[in-house]
Amino acid sequence: MSEQRIEFYKGPAGGWGALRSVAHQLRQHRIALKGPRTLLSANQPGGFDCPGCAWPDSNSRTVDFCENGVKAVAAEITADRATPELVGSHTVAELATWSDHRLEALGRLTHPMAYDAAADRYRPIAWDEAFARIARHLQALDHPDQAVFYTSGRTSNEAAFLYQLFARAFGTNNFPDCSNMCHEPSGLGMKASLGVGKGTVALHDFGLADAIFIFGQNPGTNHPRMLGELREAARRGARIVSFNPLRERGLERFADPQSPLEMATGGATPISSAYHQVRIGGDLAVLKGLCKRLFELDDAAQACGAPRVLDVAFLAQHTEGLAAFEADLRAEPWEAIVEACGLTLAQLHAAAAVYAGAERAIVCWGMGITQHPQAVAAVRMICSLLLLRGQVGKPGAGACPVRGHSNVQGDRTMGIDERPTAAFLDRLRDVFGFEPPRRAGHDTLAAIEAMARGEAKVFIGMGGNFAAAAPDTHVTAAALRRCALTVQVSTKLNRSHLVHGREALILPCLGRTEVDLQATGPQGVTVEDSMSMVHLSTGVNTPASPHLLSEPMIVARMAAAALPSSRVPWIDLAGDYDRIRDLIARVFDDFAGFNARVRVPGGFRLPNAAAERRWETASGKAQFSVQALPPAAPPAAGRKVFTLATVRSHDQYNTTVYGLDDRYRGVFGQRRVVFIHPDDRRELGLPQAGWVDITSVFGDDDSRRIERFLLVDYDLPRGCLAGYYPETNPLVALAHHAQGARTPASKAVPVVLTPHAATPRAARRPQPAEAAPADA
Structure with a gap:
């Protein structure tokens, strides 16, 4: 087990760190010979599907596994x-x-x-x-x-x-x-809007897209093989625009372990051309702002005789509900959108300009979208964003919910x-x-x-x-x-x-x-x-x-x-x-x-009607829908209420914990941590690396409480926190779920922090949840 420490990581995702992790997994599970032989069959025709994530197989790579795939395979073929x-x-x-x-x-x-x-x-x-x-x-x-x-x-x-x-x-x-x-809101939202509950893109579409928008996703940890497609897209000039509260290394830079040049030179490929740290729960407002801006850009194009920004032919032939959707967007004040998402108007305009300038665009999302009260509304707004420019049912474009388990x-x-x-x-x-x-x-x-x-x-x-x-x-x-x-x-x-x-x-x-x-x-x-x-x-x-x-x-x-x-x-x-x-x-x-x-x-590949521009809805057309911004939370008297998102560490997959390190976030040897903006920590009068208890607050119910979590300063929006699950799952009330989908809203938990009463000496002692593995 690693020594307990906080040591922020400065390198890219992947690279030598990933290779060292692979070697460690093979040694730890005593499979130095069996492991490499097995891994060469992973995600290959005639071999086995990786028991980790559901990212598609390329069917063209001799080696098609990632660091976290190695962890999943090593855990299964362990000698123990x-x-x-x-x-x-x-x-x-x-x-x-x-x-x-x-x-x-x-x-x-x-x-x-x-x-x-x-x-x-x-x-x-x-x-x-x-x-x-x-x-x-x-x-x-x-x-x-x-x-x-x-x-x-x-x-x-x-x-x-x-x-x-x-x-x-x-x-x-x-x-x-x-x-x-996890992705129940994706299926329900897409079914209502597009007539299908599955993504409309295939893997080859990533090689054709001019722009890729990523919402609420951390591919460097949850779907590392996706980074290969993003790396290639970035290298050929596609614009990748990411929206995520935390700065995640996999969305910033990636060194492909299969690239001899990057490995030999210590180089890396920048992934996101723009990285917007949206406030937790602010994605619906972002999406509404992007759609609103497209109408403004279309107005300007018409005024000067330029080509339309909206795909009017597609809209007329394939959609309904546009008039009410447009009226709602035009009536929504920019001030409300900016306040709800935590981004600036300039950031929203810049992101919309990228989308408006892309002939082919893909929108990807993960559980940072789906585990919220407004999850179904956000998915429907993603679909509306795609429909405005006809970005469904053509090569290099479409909806891409990135699902988890295989x-x-x-x-x-x-x-x-x-x-x-x-x-x-x-x-x-x-x-x-x-x-x-x-x-x-x-x-x-x-x-x-x-x-x-x-x-x-x-x-x-x-x-x-x-x-x-x-x-x-x-x-x-x-x-x-x-x-x-x-x-x-x-x-x-x-x-x-x-x-x-x-x-x-x-x-x-x-x-x-x-x-x-x-x-x-x-x-x-x-x-x-x-x-x-x-x-x-x-x-x-x-x-x-x-x-x-x-x-x-x-x-x-x-x-x-x-x-x-x-x-x-x-x-x-x-x-x-x-x-x-x-x-x-x-x-x-x-x-x-x-x-x-x-x-x-x-x-x-199973057929996908929406990818063929066949809309299996009651009207036979894709549906626009009006989605209201959530009301602002009322101020809490006498205490600061944060919004907590539960996240995975880099050493786990779902609830399976492979180790106690989170390399890209700089956390080693421990899991009971809570990430906080340093200004929020100072405002509360709490010391750096101090210990706190976390209580979720749903109305007058303060009964859900977890104790002794280490504060870790991190780059995320003010008022937002993040902590690992399942350690933070006790804070999520059964009644706190996505409207219309009943998916637990684990990425939007209202909580308060209080200093933990342990003495400094006791605070340094490992607790049961951080105990050493049996073979340590």
């Missing part, structure tokens, strides 16, 4: 093993005091385990008994809606399809999933959705011969509320780390503990195994890197990336344990045990994934010929 003997040598109460990093460091799970309440330990259990126990609990429920089926974005298309089929054959649409917690988009395509369409349910009925439930199910927040009320009694998690990822940590934990049974399908030990129901099971599964041998031979699974490419993923390594099952087989055996009268041949399907894909093709027309098409190197 979390055997029943090792896990069972500690009580669950003791394990609960460990940091997430230390739990991760135990290594791969090797056997199914069950919670022994009398001993407060996990003990090994036979697979047959584990499935029988799940069946007994499900069959004992009063109603199918007392079961909750959670899905992680790492789940393959084949596993997700079987999983939703199992749950619907059981009788429920309770499908909370990681989309509920198959989060594919899971939704496969039917992991608590609000399924009638057409989809009709097709399931016709293909499988049962009547699926029609009532809407629980999303993530509703599932937590139902468990807290005692109305949901069985929780099954297909991957992920629900207890750590969900908001309102203490409420979520109490809800899970009310369950009669919690089941976690996992590769490694995590927080959710320690926050369990009265009975609990851990079911260890194969990883993406491992050979999946079934009755008809080795199998490949499929995934869908952020840009709707579907491709095969085939593991190359011997499984970490002979006792592991694949995710499709785990689902099939659960279904066969719980639904003994089902007409679905569950076990036969899991014995040959081609059979699953044939059924997928019968349910979804876009997957016709699935098995043949996916075996073409690189796979195939």
